[in-house]
Amino acid sequence: xxxxxxxxxxxxTWSVQWDGIADRFGVPDLLPFTISDMDxxxxxxxxxxxxxxxxxxxxGYTDWRLGEFRDxxxxxxxxxxxxxxxxxxxxxxxxxxNQLSQLLRMWxxxxxxxxxxxxxxxxxxxxxxxxxxxxxxxxxxxxDALERELARPDSRMLLLCSPHxxxxxxxxxxxxxxxxxxxxxxxAAVVSDEIHADLTTDGxxxxxxxxxxxxxxxxxxxxxxxxxxxxxxxxxxxxxxxxGDPDARQTFVRRMETGEGLASPAVLSLTAHIAAYRQGAPxxxxxxxxxxGTMELLRxxxxxxxxxVVWEPPQxxxxxxxxxxxxxxxxxxxxxxxxxxxxxxxxxxxVYGTPGFVRLNVGCPRKKAERGVDALIRAATRLRTR
Numbered sequence: 473x474x475x476x477x478x479x480x481x482x483x484x485t486w487s488v489q490w491d492g493i494a495d496r497f498g499v500p501d502l503l504p505f506t507i508s509d510m511d512x513x514x515x516x517x518x519x520x521x522x523x524x525x526x527x528x529x530x531x532g533y534t535d536w537r538l539g540e541f542r543d544x545x546x547x548x549x550x551x552x553x554x555x556x557x558x559x560x561x562x563x564x565x566x567x568x569x570n571q572l573s574q575l576l577r578m579w580x581x582x583x584x585x586x587x588x589x590x591x592x593x594x595x596x597x598x599x600x601x602x603x604x605x606x607x608x609x610x611x612x613x614x615x616d617a618l619e620r621e622l623a624r625p626d627s628r629m630l631l632l633c634s635p636h637x638x639x640x641x642x643x644x645x646x647x648x649x650x651x652x653x654x655x656x657x658x659x660a661a662v663v664s665d666e667i668h669a670d671l672t673t674d675g676x677x678x679x680x681x682x683x684x685x686x687x688x689x690x691x692x693x694x695x696x697x698x699x700x701x702x703x704x705x706x707x708x709x710x711x712x713x714x715x716g717d718p719d720a721r722q723t724f725v726r727r728m729e730t731g732e733g734l735a736s737p738a739v740l741s742l743t744a745h746i747a748a749y750r751q752g753a754p755x756x757x758x759x760x761x762x763x764x765g766t767m768e769l770l771r772x773x774x775x776x777x778x779x780x781v782v783w784e785p786p787q788x789x790x791x792x793x794x795x796x797x798x799x800x801x802x803x804x805x806x807x808x809x810x811x812x813x814x815x816x817x818x819x820x821x822x823v824y825g826t827p828g829f830v831r832l833n834v835g836c837p838r839k840k841a842e843r844g845v846d847a848l849i850r851a852a853t854r855l856r857t858r
Contacts, residue, residue, distance in 0.1 A: 474755055476512055476762040477837050489833075493817055502817040505844045508637070508791060510704045510835030514744070515755035518703060521747035522740055533736040536564040536712075540750075541742045545712060548699075548749040552670070555680050561714050563724050564737055568667050568711045571696040572599050574727055576629070578720065579661040579692060580605055585627035587618065587660070591793075591824035593637045596665075600631070609825060612641060615650060622658040630655045632664040635671070635678060638793045638824050638831045640786020642676040648684045652693075661692035667711075670702035670756060672788040673764055682714055691717045694724075700741075702756055703748040704835075710741025763790045766834045766841045773842075777849035790835035793821075794848075797828035801855045806830075809855055814847035 542559035582604035590609035610617040664681035698711035715721040767785035821829030834841040
């Protein structure tokens with residue numbers, strides 16, 4: 473029904489992934505597999521709603537609490553996750569990282585520790601350290617290490633990525649309950665970034681943090697998310713969250729509306745969210761199937777082309793997190809080969825605190841994804857034989 477094979481030229485659209493490639497890699501005109509947005513057009517239903525709103529012609533001040541925005545979110549969680557959402561518990565902000573920054577200011581002080589899983593989304597690192605907090609990483613799956621870090625007297629927050637970026641891991645309800653119990657025991661607030669939740673693969677079920685919080689595990693918690701990732705309209709901005717404690721929620725809203733001056737959100741973001749959550753499910757499900765097919769292609773190519781690498785598709789998302797450490801190739805050399813010879817840009821694992829991996833964005837037409845994985849295989853093969 474939807475054409476995900478169609479290639480759309482994004483050059484000249486002020487795209488960070490395409491036009492801004494030289495800022496990160498030092499070379500222009502590379503084929504990019506980098507920042508986590510997709511090369512697909514947003515759903516036709518979203519585009520139609522945006523056109524109708526633009527045709528109206530008036531873009532005066534808006535209020536996200538008026539109209540259908542909150543009810544569309546309630547509908548999405550009920551239909552997608554069988555989870556009830558109290559519209560009065562919702563908050564709004566320009567982005568998920570903006571919400572995180574506000575919550576860090578509310579629940580931590582400069583010098584406090586913020587515990588995360590490693591590898592770590594680089595946006596977390598920038599937000600936490602940029603505000604003078606200390607990022608404290610623990611390996612995925614190591615519950616003992618997590619408790620040791622949360623038990624430190626100045627560890628004030630557990631910051632989750634759920635599902636996890638860059639690995640694509642989907643946390644089970646039991647794992648989330650264990651995190652909540654540890655955070656409550658040691659007095660740490662919890663912030664759960666769930667922007668990748670709508671991109672789980674078949675056989676894996678995302679559990680919103682609200683389901684864990686319903687069990688009475690702690691009052692200082694927030695779920696932060698957005699429809700911009702799954703439906704590919706991040707440039708429209710806009711995110712929302714759920715803050716568990718009513719007093720903290722009022723504080724958050726007051727900070728946004730006074731300290732940040734957010735009295736009127738971007739109306740096209742509201743429009744896009746409403747259309748996506750009311751009409752976008754068929755497009756999203758077809759997208760998930762398409763990406764799963766691309767991931768299977770990657771698995772087959774890597775198994776044949778780099779037999780020393782054992783890789784399985786992620787449980788969520790369109791980011792392939794590939795462990796190249798068995799090849800014994802130094803990360804800097806691989807990046808030089810990819811950029812100078814193959815003319816592709818693929819994110820090195822060191823960006824996320826784990827050298828030896830790469831993060832390959834395959835949220836794109838399959839022909840492009842094939843070019844990326846084949847370039848990676850060729851570059852790694854040459855370096856192994858030198």
